[in-house]
Amino acid sequence: MLRQGLRNCIRQFCSNGSEKTPPAGSFRSPWKILKEEFQAVQQGQPLPTELPVPREVDILVVGGGLIGSAVAYWVKQRHPKGVSLMVLEKDMSYTRASSTLSAGGLRHQFSMxxxxxxxxxxxxxxxxxxxxxxxxxxxxxxxxxxxxxxxxxxxxxxxxxxxxxxxxxxxxxxxxxxxxxxxxxxxxxxxxxxxxxxxxxxxxxxxxFDPYCLLQAFRQKNQSLGVRYVTGELTEFDFREERSMMGSESNTHKILDSAVIKGKDGKTYETRFAVVINCAGAWAGDVARKAMIGLGPGDLATPLPVEPRxxxxxxxxxxxxxxxxxxxxxxxxxxxxxxxxxxxxxxxxxxxxxxxxxxxxxxxxxxxxxxxxxxxxxxxxxxxxxxxxxxxxxxxxxxxNTFDQNLIIGNHPYHRNMIFANGLSGHGVQHATGVGRAVMELIIDNDFKTIDLSRLGFERLIYKTPVFEQCIV
Ligand SMILES: Cc1cc2nc3c(=O)[nH]c(=O)nc-3n(C[C@H](O)[C@H](O)[C@H](O)COP(=O)(O)OP(=O)(O)OC[C@H]3O[C@@H](n4cnc5c(N)ncnc54)[C@H](O)[C@@H]3O)c2cc1C
The missing domain is CATH 3.30.9.10 (D-Amino Acid Oxidase, subunit A, domain 2)
Incomplete structure (x- = not known):
């Protein structure tokens, strides 16, 4: 988590991402940030509350459908003041979102x-x-x-x-x-x-049930809890590099650091985060690719097998x-x-x-x-x-989910700060509430506490061990 003190400083002095401000992805000491932001405010740039896209959040949720909104609800309900959370949604009218186009069915008849x-x-x-x-x-x-x-x-x-x-x-x-x-x-x-x-x-x-009404109820509650819904599209991720030593060898690890966002005004913004949750529904595979998932070596070689059908x-x-x-x-x-x-x-x-x-x-x-x-x-x-x-x-x-038509939930093995909640393949509206709670448990308790979903992690894709649900409709 980002340190509270630093967050408060940024809240007080944050600028609107003008050209003078370096991208959030490059390292700046707290003092340097303070100096830059103070100068920006002196130059008459807007206060953080007026910014269309925040410069920095603890948790970034990409996708504001039922899954993203349920994640936001559970996290903020557990920690209303301790965590800053932003839901990024490219289309607040939800005209193409699965949540609002679904049949709203809820059944207990599954095989798993x-x-x-x-x-x-x-x-x-x-x-x-x-x-x-x-x-x-x-x-x-x-x-x-x-x-x-x-x-x-x-x-x-x-x-x-x-x-x-x-x-x-x-x-x-x-x-x-x-x-x-x-x-x-x-x-x-x-x-x-x-x-x-x-x-x-x-x-x-x-x-x-009516998934649209449930989505609206989550959004209303979330806003009352301090969740910030921002209209914009995630277009890229920025990475920062961290060096570590393995014996005498030096390793470089690329860490997901910030999201490049196309705002509704057409401008480009950058938001730095500690954790990013992929709740992009049918487009989750695209979001994963922006983090090089499926395009790199080692653990990055396996793609997130989620596509629109x-x-x-x-x-x-x-x-x-x-x-x-x-x-x-x-x-x-x-x-x-x-x-x-x-x-x-x-x-x-x-x-x-x-x-x-x-x-x-x-x-x-x-x-x-x-x-x-x-x-x-x-x-x-x-x-x-x-x-x-x-x-x-x-x-x-x-x-x-083209691999086994089942939920994929949990951290990515390389990008530990990216969490998936994807691939529900036709049963996502009924599972959104429980999936949201499970993601909250992973973030806050570091483990599943209520329903054990550990069989449904990303690792099964790497080890090619599908977990098939027999009752897919
Ligand atoms: C016809 C149909 C019938 C269905 N029937 C049922 C049913 O009876 N029962 C059931 O449980 N499930 C059903 N489902 C499945 C269910 O709708 C989905 O599993 C569920 O809605 C997934 O929720 P979500 O929040 O992940 O996705 P979505 O609701 O699609 O939300 C994802 C959001 O991410 C946003 N997004 C994507 N990429 C970006 C980006 N780069 N930047 C910013 N925002 C982005 C999108 O705009 C979208 O609003 C049905 C689906 C369909 C299509």
């Missing part, structure tokens, strides 16, 4: 204990949201959470895995009911059960559809649907095969994909959907 526990924590958090995110003198946060549950339809060849998952989920306290075909028919009479052997249905704590969500109207008792239903083909409000409105979709991944240059929707893939699959499972109207659609990017 870490993922079950992260989801269960999200349920708990949402149920106690007023306690966590209320702000004095403001209306308490309201995040609509529909507790309709998830229903997975299981084909014969997946029954064994499903029973294993169910045993684990039950052991961890999740309330998931196993349903035979007869029970499925009785409970969900609108389903055609061809090719289905079993169903698993979430009785408690599963459903879907486009997913379509289709909004349909079917007044005679399955109705209000219908859960978020995941077919054995992985086509899903759920209600979207009342009055026969639903959303649905299906991830494409690896060979048919759509291009990621834009967020255009492929309507043929609905007609050729999603609708036939939907209608064969729920015959009532044979007659429906496609009302609208949108596309968003999964923050897709």
């Amino acid at each position: 204990s870490e993922n079950v526990e992260l989801s269960m924590f999200c349920t708990d958090f949402l149920q106690n949201i007023k306690e966590h995110l209320s702000v004095l003198d403001q209306d308490p946060p309201s995040v609509p959470f529909n507790h309709q549950g998830y229903l997975f339809l299981v084909p014969p060849h997946k029954v064994e895995q499903c029973l294993k998952n169910h045993a684990l989920q039950t052991e961890l306290g999740a309330k998931i009911e196993l349903l035979t075909r007869d029970r499925l028919k009785e409970k969900f009479p609108w389903l055609n059960l061809d090719g289905v052997e079993l169903g698993t249905y979430g009785l408690e704590g599963e459903g879907w 486009k997913r379509f969500v289709y909004a349909i109207h079917c007044p005679d559809g399955p109705g209000v008792a219908s859960p978020m239903t995941i077919d054995s083909t992985l086509t899903y649907y759920r209600q979207d409000g009342y009055g026969g409105h639903y959303i649905c979709g299906c991830s494409p095969t690896e060979e048919n991944e759509p291009c990621t240059d834009d967020l255009e929707v492929n309507y043929d994909y609905f007609h050729d893939n999603v609708w036939p699959s939907l209608a064969s499972r729920v015959p009532k959907f044979e007659c429906l109207k496609l009302k609208s659609a949108w596309a968003g990017f999964y923050d897709y």
Whole structure:
């Protein structure tokens, strides 16, 4: 951490990064900083409170979506005064952020204990949201959470895995009911059960919530805790060099020192930090490359395998559809649907095969994909959907981990001051709250304290030991 005294000096005398001020990345003694900053203030440059981008913070969070905002919340909630934290977000309207384009699903039905526990924590958090995110003198946060549950339809060849998952989920306290075909028919009479052997249905704590409302609630709380949200894009990192001796050999280590930022006024700023958290969602791989991750020798040779993968969500109207008792239903083909409000409105979709991944240059929707893939699959499972109207659609990017489609969390082995919270591949909104808390524990306690996520570190990429989650949708 940067020393408090130095931070206070900088707060008092900081300039706006004029040309006279050397870049934050090059070493300057505290006295030199004081002298320069004092001269800047004498020359009439703005006080730190007026600066669009701070010169120096303890923690820089790159990406202000749900993961970045959850990290900021947990750190500042634990240490409201002791740490300066800035969230850098290139688009405060979140038009392309996955958090606001997601389907908002929350399920406890995963195959890995870490993922079950992260989801269960999200349920708990949402149920106690007023306690966590209320702000004095403001209306308490309201995040609509529909507790309709998830229903997975299981084909014969997946029954064994499903029973294993169910045993684990039950052991961890999740309330998931196993349903035979007869029970499925009785409970969900609108389903055609061809090719289905079993169903698993979430009785408690599963459903879907509004991720946009959750993001806004986090932001409001964070701002009340002193988190600074800054509009700007991280364009590069600056490094400083540190020499160490290994026996008689001298080694040079490049340390991540500051972020070069393109501000919303088009100007370039530089912010020095002690720790940087990569919360850039689908763009996390790019942010890692700016730190030479994947482009250097040794531990820097392994890239962060996270890239955008486009997913379509289709909004349909079917007044005679399955109705209000219908859960978020995941077919054995992985086509899903759920209600979207009342009055026969639903959303649905299906991830494409690896060979048919759509291009990621834009967020255009492929309507043929609905007609050729999603609708036939939907209608064969729920015959009532044979007659429906496609009302609208949108596309968003999964923050897709091409290695094992799972969370990557923890420090980079070379850049110890870069922490990842990436690669959630389609289950990030429900895990954001728990991932944020886990990152806070790493920073403050130097270890995971609540949910042990140590299997999900960057090292597994280097040692090529994937950790596969079996319930990816
Ligand atoms: C169609 C769809 C449906 C989904 N459904 C679900 C679901 O049902 N349940 C679920 O749990 N998850 C779901 N997800 C996944 C979930 O949305 C993501 O895993 C999650 O939102 C990731 O959160 P994030 O904060 O990391 O990313 P984001 O919300 O994308 O935030 C990252 C932010 O980083 C910013 N950024 C990137 N690079 C820079 C830079 N260089 N400088 C400054 N800022 C930068 C971006 O502007 C962005 O706002 C879905 C995703 C999609 C696309």
